[in-house]
Amino acid sequence: MRIALLGLGHVGLAFAQLARREAGAEALASILVRRPDAERPPWALPLLTLDPEGVFESEPHVVVDALPGTEPSRRITGWALERGIPVVSANKSFVADLLARSPGIPDRLWFEASVCGGLPLIETIRRGLAGDRVLRVRGILNGTTNFILGAMEQGMDYPGALREAQELGYAETDPSADVSGLDAARKLSILVALAFAVHMDPAAVERHGIDGLDPARLPGAGRIKLVAEARLHPGGRVLASVRPQRLEPADFLVRAEGAENAVEIETACRGVLRFSGPGAGGLPTAASLWADVAQAVGDRVARVRRLAPAAREDAASRVFGGDVPRRG
Numbered sequence: 209m210r211i212a213l214l215g216l217g218h219v220g221l222a223f224a225q226l227a228r229r230e231a232g233a234e235a236l237a238s239i240l241v242r243r244p245d246a247e248r249p250p251w252a253l254p255l256l257t258l259d260p261e262g263v264f265e266s267e268p269h270v271v272v273d274a275l276p277g278t279e280p281s282r283r284i285t286g287w288a289l290e291r292g293i294p295v296v297s298a299n300k301s302f303v304a305d306l307l308a309r310s311p312g313i314p315d316r317l318w319f320e321a322s323v324c325g326g327l328p329l330i331e332t333i334r335r336g337l338a339g340d341r342v343l344r345v346r347g348i349l350n351g352t353t354n355f356i357l358g359a360m361e362q363g364m365d366y367p368g369a370l371r372e373a374q375e376l377g378y379a380e381t382d383p384s385a386d387v388s389g390l391d392a393a394r395k396l397s398i399l400v401a402l403a404f405a406v407h408m409d410p411a412a413v414e415r416h417g418i419d420g421l422d423p424a425r426l427p428g429a430g431r432i433k434l435v436a437e438a439r440l441h442p443g444g445r446v447l448a449s450v451r452p453q454r455l456e457p458a459d460f461l462v463r464a465e466g467a468e469n470a471v472e473i474e475t476a477c478r479g480v481l482r483f484s485g486p487g488a489g490g491l492p493t494a495a496s497l498w499a500d501v502a503q504a505v506g507d508r509v510a511r512v513r514r515l516a517p518a519a520r521e522d523a524a525s526r527v528f529g530g531d532v533p534r535r536g
């Protein structure tokens with residue numbers, strides 16, 4: 209298998225290490241980065257390229273997107289899909305923007321890692337709940353703000369809690385998308401597209417962040433959390449919001465501590481399904497990327513592996529269109 213990886217930051221590096229462990233060092237065929245002189249592990253150096261089109265020179269079977277922002281992910285994904293190459297993305301800005309602009313979801317685009325890093329929500333809604341009907345999705349979709357609110361409950365002021373989140377690597381240098389609720393709105397809009405087939409611009413989500421929250425509101429019964437919620441209303445209208453809410457102590461979402469996420473999905477046939485766990489972090493996000501890669505190309509690789517060695521080369525050239533996989 210040959211993987212073209214976009215980005216070698218927190219997520220990209222964790223994914224590269226996982227891919228090397230799971231599929232062998234030769235599975236990574238090229239890695240797109242921006243800074244030519246940044247420090248990298250020695251094994252990555254021969255694979256690096258600064259040219260977005262250069263990633264296709266290695267004729268990858270799959271492109272894995274661990275870049276920030278909508279560009280160049282949008283452009284590279286377009287090129288890959290035109291060539292019939294699947295794309296697996298952790299990039300919620302790009303995925304939310306793409307889904308908001310298009311009426312459908314490209315078949316070859318996989319994006320489990322883009323919402324709540326380690327929680328398997330996308331495949332659960334996309335395939336696991338096929339035939340059921342989602343009525344409501346609610347959750348703590350942003351670990352950074354959850355961490356900050358928790359620290360403020362312990363008596364820290366907002367700037368101190370934000371600084372600690374940055375020092376621990378939870379918050380970006382520019383934390384505005386997290387604290388304004390935009391990051392949660394992007395993730396919610398991706399869930400809404402899958403759950404309700406409504407393609408919503410994240411800007412259309414009613415949004416109140418924690419940046420304007422009065423710390424005097426925090427003490428009291430229950431706990432204040434930044435809750436993202438989307439509900440199907442009669443007539444098919446979907447109402448979506450992100451805002452701080454005071455939750456009862458018994459509320460499932462209260463379980464999300466520190467940078468964790470928690471999500472409830474209410475469906476017509478199954479009632480309420482509940483998920484909680486790591487919503488971010490290199491390794492959990494990389495594990496979700498790998499699960500998508502395995503689905504996007506794994507069947508083809510497994511089909512070839514099951515054959516006797518003599519039959520492999522012929523089958524591989526049929527399955528991979530002439531490219532024999534390097535591991536078998």
Ligand SMILES: NC(=O)c1ccc[n+]([C@@H]2O[C@H](COP(=O)([O-])OP(=O)(O)OC[C@H]3O[C@@H](n4cnc5c(N)ncnc54)[C@H](OP(=O)(O)O)[C@@H]3O)[C@@H](O)[C@H]2O)c1
Pocket residue numbers: 214215216217218219220240241242243244246273274275276277279280298299300301321322324325487488489490493
């Ligand atoms: N961090 C998490 O826990 C987490 C969880 C879920 C999803 N995500 C998503 O995963 C993506 C990556 O996040 P991250 O935390 O790994 O970011 P990061 O540490 O900032 O790494 C970003 C990587 O992208 C490269 N890059 C940025 N702009 C580029 C450009 N224009 N051309 C080529 N390369 C470029 C950077 O190259 P250089 O190394 O040369 O600077 C770097 O390797 C984001 O979309 C994020 O929202 C992150």
